[in-house]
Amino acid sequence: MPILQFQPLSSQPTPAFWTALTSHKLDKAKLNDEEQWIDGWLEEGRLIQDLHVATDQESAIAHIDGSISIGGNAFGEASESRPVGTIPVIGVLKNYNTIEEFRKTENKKALFDSVVTKIVDSFKSEQPVLNPFLAVTFADLKKYTYHYWFAFPAIVATPAWTIDSDVLIPLDEANVQELRDLEAKLTGKDNNKDGAFLVKGSSGTREVAPLHTYKEFFANIPPDEVTIAFHDSSSTENSVGWSLRNILYYLNSTFAMKEVRVICLRQSNASRSATIRLPANQASPTNTAISAVGWERTKGGKLASRVADLGPMMNPTKLAEQAVDLNLKLMKWRIAPALDLDGIAGTKCLLLGAGTLGCYVARSLMAWGVRQITFVDSGKVSFSNPVRQPLFRFEDCLNGGQPKAACAAERLKEIFPGVNATGHTMNIPMPGHPIPPSLHDSTRQEVEKLEKLIQQHDAVFLLMDSRESRWLPTLLGIDQNKIVINAALGFDTYLVMRHGAVAKTADEKQLGCYYCNDVVAPTDSLTDRSLDQMCTVTRPGVAPLAAASAVELLVSLIQHPLQVHAPAYIPSTTSDTQHAGVLGEVPHQIRGSLNQWRTLTVAGPAYNQCTACSSAVVNMYRQEGIQWLLSIFDRAEILEEVTGLSELHHDTELAMQHVDWAEDSEDDI
Numbered sequence: 262m263p264i265l266q267f268q269p270l271s272s273q274p275t276p277a278f279w280t281a282l283t284s285h286k287l288d289k290a291k292l293n294d295e296e297q298w299i300d301g302w303l304e305e306g307r308l309i310q311d312l313h314v315a316t317d318q319e320s321a322i323a324h325i326d327g328s329i330s331i332g333g334n335a336f337g338e339a340s341e342s343r344p345v346g347t348i349p350v351i352g353v354l355k356n357y358n359t360i361e362e363f364r365k366t367e368n369k370k371a372l373f374d375s376v377v378t379k380i381v382d383s384f385k386s387e388q389p390v391l392n393p394f395l396a397v398t399f400a401d402l403k404k405y406t407y408h409y410w411f412a413f414p415a416i417v418a419t420p421a422w423t424i425d426s427d428v429l430i431p432l433d434e435a436n437v438q439e440l441r442d443l444e445a446k447l448t449g450k451d452n453n454k455d456g457a458f459l460v461k462g463s464s465g466t467r468e469v470a471p472l473h474t475y476k477e478f479f480a481n482i483p484p485d486e487v488t489i490a491f492h493d494s495s496s497t498e499n500s501v502g503w504s505l506r507n508i509l510y511y512l513n514s515t516f517a518m519k520e521v522r523v524i525c526l527r528q529s530n531a532s533r534s535a536t537i538r539l540p541a542n543q544a545s546p547t548n549t550a551i552s553a554v555g556w557e558r559t560k561g562g563k564l565a566s567r568v569a570d571l572g573p574m575m576n577p578t579k580l581a582e583q584a585v586d587l588n589l590k591l592m593k594w595r596i597a598p599a600l601d602l603d604g605i606a607g608t609k610c611l612l613l614g615a616g617t618l619g620c621y622v623a624r625s626l627m628a629w630g631v632r633q634i635t636f637v638d639s640g641k642v643s644f645s646n647p648v649r650q651p652l653f654r655f656e657d658c659l660n661g662g663q664p665k666a667a668c669a670a671e672r673l674k675e676i677f678p679g680v681n682a683t684g685h686t687m688n689i690p691m692p693g694h695p696i697p698p699s700l701h702d703s704t705r706q707e708v709e710k711l712e713k714l715i716q717q718h719d720a721v722f723l724l725m726d727s728r729e730s731r732w733l734p735t736l737l738g739i740d741q742n743k744i745v746i747n748a749a750l751g752f753d754t755y756l757v758m759r760h761g762a763v764a765k766t767a768d769e770k771q772l773g774c775y776y777c778n779d780v781v782a783p784t785d786s787l788t789d790r791s792l793d794q795m796c797t798v799t800r801p802g803v804a805p806l807a808a809a810s811a812v813e814l815l816v817s818l819i820q821h822p823l824q825v826h827a828p829a830y831i832p833s834t835t836s837d838t839q840h841a842g843v844l845g846e847v848p849h850q851i852r853g854s855l856n857q858w859r860t861l862t863v864a865g866p867a868y869n870q871c872t873a874c875s876s877a878v879v880n881m882y883r884q885e886g887i888q889w890l891l892s893i894f895d896r897a898e899i900l901e902e903v904t905g906l907s908e909l910h911h912d913t914e915l916a917m918q919h920v921d922w923a924e925d926s927e928d929d930i
Contacts, residue, residue: 610635
């Protein structure tokens, strides 16, 4: 009798699977490369009419073999379901961390043998795992290329099974549908991962049962009436699907079955049947050493792995977004597992100033995954800007220069289309800079716009080139309880600080703002400036250092459980990690000096007579609003009157008048 021929299986990993593998690797598996079970599906073989080779009288019939596919639901996390008409299967996934490990032959052999062992060991249970597949992969997540090799382990039976005919017998589709309906009642929608079931009786009176009930189900049934049905991936007339090998081995080794009628369930009226036997008077497979085959071959018939390159298939913008996040995710699962990347990405940042500091801050924010950045600036790009301000180009300086805020936003989107960047050209009114009555209405609009912008954002960066321009955003920030990060530059020094928020409890100490060390109101520092005062004269390396520190300070603050109310880190001889966040302690002020190559962390409390953040100033703003602000712009001294600094100055002058100043005599010289 002819030896039974088995049609090899092929694999069909979908693009959705590679996407799911990427997410699983970065978000869950991380460095863990242990094997794990995944879900897939088996397609039955089918016949189709091939119109491309049709004759005038009839269409040719094409045989389409089924395959094992895995998709986006392989890890059981996606909501998508397997395609209709397919059979659920399970498999073992081994995703290596390096290409070198993936390529080692001994690694694959050991994996293959371990799956065969799982198959044989499962024979003793009521839920045998008969046909698991093996997927060995390596994911190059920087290039979005995936190396993979599938295996479908099948135990070799000795002697080989034989078939009673060279050609399988066609089956009536009505009988096939009856079997499918009975199987559905037996197993439910997705429970039959054996891929086969037992059958007895004739049409109309058939009964079905799981494979492990073979002994009870076929009690008192003659051997020539034993029947099984299985989901057949083969489509040919002279071979059966690969998965039948392990089914036959299981039934023979466990129940001594040596003869069986097999019903091959296929699609599109292609189902067939055959009687299969072991040659008489020969050893059973149980008496031989277990050996298995099943590594998938390439289309050229070679035993080799394959590569899936998703880069050309992906939307470039989406590809860039995932690539940008890769470094952050690697940081999370290698170094800081508690890092809240979604919290960082969702932080809306307002950058007041689109100059040297603004450009560097924006780039660092994007590197941290921040997706919404808004610029505010009143200037235009000049010829001196591009070499110091990395978001601008030479052509932006032509024809009078592009507006800085809008230009910086466009450049950010050119660098990374996934960022939501906008720019607003507007002036920020300042104390000591009188507003003509004719401009009161436009000033009101600018103040209202600034109030709204600060309200719409979570963090505000003060990156302007004058001291007094920071006053109004400081006041609005404390009023709205926003995170305010201030950065200021000297020639070879810089200051980065976070403004304190209003204390929520009596025990909490409010940290100071940019103006808390002043005992005078901010005044006009811009009028009658010399050339060296009109530009920020600073060493080129100072701005990147300050900008990077400002962004890192923000991120550390976001990751702290108390966020804007996080206590200030004060260096001491003992390490205090009690108040540390995910990224460590959060300082109040960072003062850097390139002259001395030194960085200091300083903390200072809020000043109750501060001209920007004191309760007296905030309450006046809340009570009288923009009209009061207009008076401040005209006469900054009002702030000293409101906070009591004027009285302090008066008392100081009186005290100085009563000081007995001793004059030096000639004898003391």
